[in-house]
Amino acid sequence: MMIELCDSGAIRDGEITRVTAPGFPAVAIARHNGALYVFPDRCPHADESLAEGWIEDGRVVCGVHFAEFELGSGEVHNRPVGCPNLSFFRCEDRDGKVFATLAVEA
Amino acid sequence: MPDLLNIARPFGDLDRPVDVETEREVTRWLHLEARLLDAERYQEWIDTMIAPDIRYWMPDMDTRRRDDPRGTFRHGESAYFDDSWHELSVRVRRYNEPSAWADNPATRHAHLISNIEVHATDDDGVYAVFSAFTNVRNRNEADQDIVHGRREDVLRRSDGRLKLVRRRIFIVQNILLSKNLNTFF
Amino acid sequence: MRPVYPRASSYPDFARLVDRDKAQVDRRVFVDKAIYQAELQQIFARAWLFLAHESQIPNPGDFLRTSMGEDDVIVVRQRDKTVKAFLNSCPHRGNRVCMVDAGTRARGFICNYHGWSFGIDGALRGTDGKVYETDETFEKAQIGLTPVAQIDSYKGLIFATFDPQAPSLEDFFGPFTWYLDIMLDNDEGGTEFVGGAIRSIIDCNWKFPAENFVGDILHAFWTHQSGAQAILGGAVDLGKRYDELAFQASVYGHGIESNLDKVGNTRTLGYPELVDYVFDLSEKARDRLGDIRARAIGAISSCTVFPNFSFLPGQNTFRVWHPRGPGKIELVAWTLVNKNAPEHIKELYRKGTMMTFSPGGVFEMDDGENWEYATRVNEGFVTRHQPLHYALGLGTEDAASEMPGHVHRGSLNDANQRLFYTRWAEFMKYDNWTDLQNGETAPPVRRAQAAE
Known part of the structure; x- marks a missing residue:
């Protein structure tokens, strides 16, 4: 099921924004070259907030x-040693709102 | 050949070791050079062992992260030596002056050369030579400076004599642990 | 964890080791360990110290490591293009967080000991993960690398101080900027450093090279006879108009001596194209700098910005004498060029400073041993009780000069060195900047105002 997260207009290109939906861990939403990306606001390496990081050359x-x-x-x-890849949530921009499936995809 | 003489270009891995006789000849040349430098016979050194188109380079060695694209040194930036024959001859002229105080009283030198590898190149009579050195300078009562490093030389035979055409010198120090470099390497 | 900036004290006994009346300096200032520690406190923890040229760190994340006194410091360009500088020491166990000389586009600095990670703004961004985060008493926001108290730049040169009370960089220079502009503002487009730096160790007290560059052209004729012979084929020539034009000038201990001979220093680099370049530059700079300063661009001259930043106009070597104990310095030297200079001119400056003022250079070669033995002989107990003579040119003050600061006639003169040590004594004596900026070394106009 897709969860509504925020107004998509609030997500500016080249930035990462931290959003919380009730009942779920915080997620990070980024926009790069117009496209939206939603992922856990937790680095798979040491659990730090990725929203406090930045986007550079198409990378978080x-x-x-x-x-x-x-x-x-x-x-x-x-x-860093032991750091796995980052997983993304399926997301879409529906009538000016960001929706995402907040379950870790395999 | 032009590549080999490019001072900014490393030898890489060479795999054409010369015959024993040539190796002996080049080794003797390097030992003779070290002895001339030990004896401060700089004029003789530049006149008889250095080719007129010499490139003689010793960059300063930066401490950089392994992933730093610039690396430890870069040609075109600061260097201890980045000499043509003109610059080397200016340095020799200073040594010839009696008021070269850093060498009066005389410095006691030892140039030790080892790890010699001699490789053939695409040109007959042109050799690519690796070596390592320890340079010890001692003066006055107890002032001692030691510099270790490696060299990549190109020697060329003309009129039956070997001469140095290119020398890249890489010392192991970052901060030079000496006040000066009153010698050649 | 707030930054701790050590407070200054007062050492009148040390200040008295500089005897203005007799123009003598007590040699204990060169070897005494207690005096050296007082220098770190009174001078190097208070004065504005040179960090870097803007051109060395043009882009966000570009950084270099340097020293302020004996303190290891990181200088890094921020994303907003400003520059910050921090102590290179982790607040956790103190290890250095930056182990390299310089780098580009750094994301931050991670300590090798426990993985504490700092942003380029110096703030603690995180630890090794998963341990501190479960400690509810751990407050990340309060922790960071210790910043310098103030940082500023003047025409491309970045300086910083550990003293929150220090006056602005501009006030620290006072009207000495008039002289700095000879090198920093003689051409539109500004200046840059050639890449890389030459570092070397000299076993001397830091004040000997600093006083040498502040006003000792005298030594050149004896010390550097061999270098001059090698490059020029004869002695350095002070020119026909020495008596009329040569001068020394000093403000707050910063000093420059110049011969106004246009190209005497540049000539010693040994490349005629550079002499031609400076002749043209000097003509062009007349509108910008006026006649006197236009003549100084390549002239036989030298300069020290108090305490330990020196350069040679015309030869374009810029250098810092970092103290490493009373009897040791680390010398870092760069080559400054005008950004708009043609590439082949920049290349000749790079080679010229290498051939003259670098460890294998024909001039610097002979400086080190003099400074080492001038320092080392004072280990002799009786020797160090014999004062040193700084009395050349006692009657040469040029009070009518229209140039800023304390101006003396003739560059063969100890005047700037006397004022350098007077400034040193002021730092030893005064615990506040009001006294420091209104003492004997203050520019004459300001002293007159303060007296009223």
């Missing part, structure tokens, strides 16, 4: 140990 950069995850595929670069 974790601001703590500088792991980089490709937007879309989630492939990790500059990988």
Whole structure:
């Protein structure tokens, strides 16, 4: 089931925004070249907030140990030891609202 | 050949070791050079062992992260030596002055050369030579400076004599642990 | 965890080691360990110190490591293009968080010890993960790398101080900026450093090279005879108009001596194209700087910004003498060029400073041993009780000069060195900037105003 997260107009290009939906862990929403991306606001390496990181060259950069995850595929670069890839939630922009399926996809 | 003489270009892995006789000849050349430098016979050194088109380079060594694209050194940035024959000859002229105080009283030198590898190149009579060195300078009562490093030389035979055409010198120090470099390497 | 900026004290006994009346300096200032510790407190923890040239760190995340006194410091360009500087020491166990000389596009600095991670703004971004986060008493927001108290730049040169009370950088220079502009503002487009830096160790007290550059052209004729012979084929020539034009000038201990001979320093680099370039530059700079300063761009001259930042106009070597104990310095030297200079001119400056003022250069070669033994002999107990003579040119003050600061006639003069040590004594004596900025070394106009 898709959950409504926020107004899509609030998500500016090149930025990462932290959003919480009742009953779910915080998620991060990013917009890059117009496309929306929704992912857990928790770096798979050491649980730090990815919303406190930034987007660079099409990658989410974790601001703590500088792991980089490709937007879309989630492939990790500059990988700290033991850091897996990042998973994304399925999301869409429906009538100016961001909706996402907040279950970790396999 | 032009590539080999490009001072900014490393040798890489060379795999054409020369015959024993050539290796002996080049080794003797390097030992003779070290002995001339030990004896501060700089004029003789530049006149008889250095080719007129010499490139002689010793960059400063930065401490950088392994993933830093610039690396430890870069040609075109600061260097201890980045000399043509003109610059080397200016340095030699200073040594020839009696008021070269950093060498008066005289410095005691030892240039130790080892790890010599001699490789053939695409040109007959042009050799690519790896070596390592320890340079010890001691002066006055107890002032001692030691510099270790590696060299990548190109030697060229002309008129039956070997001469140095290119030398890249990489020392192991970041901050030079000496006040000066009153020698050649 | 708030930054702790150590407070200044007062050391009148040390200040008295500089005897203005007799123009003598007590040699204990070069070897005494207690005096050296007082210097770290009174001078290096208070004065504005040179960090970097803007051109070394042009983009966000570009950084370099340097020192302020003996304190290890990171200088890093922020995303908003400003520059910040921090102590290079993790607030957890103190380890260095940056181990390299410099780098580009850093995301931050992670301590190798426990993985504490700091952003380029110095703030703690996180730890090794999963341990501190479960400690409810841990307050990340309160922790960061210790910033310098103030940071500012002047025409491309970035300076910082650990003293929140220090006056602005502009006030610290006072009217000495008039002289700094000879090198920093002689061409539109500003300046830059050639890449890389040459670092070396000299076993001398930091004040010997600083006083050498503040006003000791005298030594050049004896010390550097061999270098001059090698490059020029003869002695350095002070020119026909020495008596009329040569001067020393000092403000707050910063000092410059110049011969106004246009190209004497540049000539010693050994490349005629550079001499031509400076002749043209000097003509062009007349509108910008006026006649006197246009003549100084390449002239036989030298300069120290108190306490330990020095340069040579015309030869374009810029350098810091970092103290490493009373008897040791780390010298870091760069080459400054005008951004608009043609590439081959920049390349000749790079080679010229290498050939002259670098460890293998024909001039610097002979400086080090003099400073080392001027320092080391004072280990002799009796020796260090013999004062040193700084009395050349006692009657040469040029009170009528229209140039800023304390101006003396003739560059062969100890005047700037006397004022350098007077400034040193002021830092030893005064615990506040009001006294520091209104003492004997203050520019004459300001002193007159303060007296009223």
